[in-house]
Amino acid sequence: MRFTTAFLLSGVLYAASATNISNGCNHDNCYRAVKADAFPTRPGTADCSSYFSTTIEQKTSTKVVRRVTFTITYFETTIPTHIPAYASACDGPAKYSSACSCIGVTPVTTTIIPTCGPGTLSCYGGPCRDVLSDPNNCGACGNKCGSGSCVNGQCSVPSCDGSSCGSLNSCGVDCLCFKEASNKGFCGPNISCAPLKDCDANGDCKAGEVCATSTCCGRNVCLSSCALARRSLASNFVGSRDVNEAWTGGAPPPALF
Ligand SMILES: *[C@@H]1O[C@H](CO)[C@@H](O)[C@H](O)[C@H]1NC(C)=O
Numbered sequence: 001m002r003f004t005t006a007f008l009l010s011g012v013l014y015a016a017s018a019t020n021i022s023n024g025c026n027h028d029n030c031y032r033a034v035k036a037d038a039f040p041t042r043p044g045t046a047d048c049s050s051y052f053s054t055t056i057e058q059k060t061s062t063k064v065v066r067r068v069t070f071t072i073t074y075f076e077t078t079i080p081t082h083i084p085a086y087a088s089a090c091d092g093p094a095k096y097s098s099a100c101s102c103i104g105v106t107p108v109t110t111t112i113i114p115t116c117g118p119g120t121l122s123c124y125g126g127p128c129r130d131v132l133s134d135p136n137n138c139g140a141c142g143n144k145c146g147s148g149s150c151v152n153g154q155c156s157v158p159s160c161d162g163s164s165c166g167s168l169n170s171c172g173v174d175c176l177c178f179k180e181a182s183n184k185g186f187c188g189p190n191i192s193c194a195p196l197k198d199c200d201a202n203g204d205c206k207a208g209e210v211c212a213t214s215t216c217c218g219r220n221v222c223l224s225s226c227a228l229a230r231r232s233l234a235s236n237f238v239g240s241r242d243v244n245e246a247w248t249g250g251a252p253p254p255a256l257f
């Protein structure tokens with residue numbers, strides 16, 4: 001008995017070393033079944049690849065607590081569990097995984113994070129928002145328009161409706177009321193006209209700017225919101241005030257007749 005046992009043991013060791021034990025593969029019925037199907041005309045390799053494909057997907061859900069909506073970002077992991085029928089000898093995930101490794105398939109983890117197209121942003125990990133028109137994320141995540149209206153990434157300001165050169169109301173320091181091409185009021189900066197782009201419609205201006213039709217520039221110009229303009233153009237103002245005479249909120253252009 002002892003002898004038989006020892007013989008069997010050495011027989012197993014021999015078989016294992018002959019079939020390559022260096023990669024830790026156990027050439028049992030499970031491995032043979034998987035390998036037999038790992039030919040170009042059969043799905044063995046593809047099945048193993050699918051089995052080894054883990055996906056981690058960023059998802060969001062919303063929860064309303066006391067009328068406030070919270071966006072919750074979480075990651076959902078999907079791990080395939082289907083073992084094909086031809087590999088029934090594999091007796092469980094560990095053996096099937098081992099056999100798949102032994103035919104050279106390696107596990108792959110794919111992380112899927114939603115990407116947002118032009119003009120849209122994922123705010124706080126949430127779904128893509130159209131920040132050109134979303135009044136809760138106007139021009140930037142979390143920029144809420146009191147007016148409920150967002151035009152090309154800029155909040156409409158109803159109290160600025162109806163302004164025109166000669167009667168431009170103030171809406172802050174160096175900020176004046178203008179109206180844009182769709183006739184809504186907004187709060188823009190009193191800045192030099194010279195570098196401003198000509199426009200006919202809001203779409204002619206870059207995101208975050210609207211086509212101002214009521215300035216004192218004598219032409220329609222693309223204007224950013226006042227707060228934004230002061231933040232990004234503050235340094236440009238210094239010095240340029242002396243060289244440019246025309247201002248969006250300057251004196252009305254002289255009458256032609
Ligand atoms: C054993 O397996 C390893 C890993 O798959 C491989 O690199 C090596 O060439 C194999 N050796 C033999 C003798 O088949």
Ligand SMILES: *[C@@H]1O[C@H](CO)[C@@H](O)[C@H](O)[C@H]1NC(C)=O
Nearest residue numbers: 168176190191247249250251
């Ligand atoms: C706009 O700025 C110019 C240049 O500083 C100034 O002359 C003009 O009075 C300002 N207009 C308004 C309406 O504040």
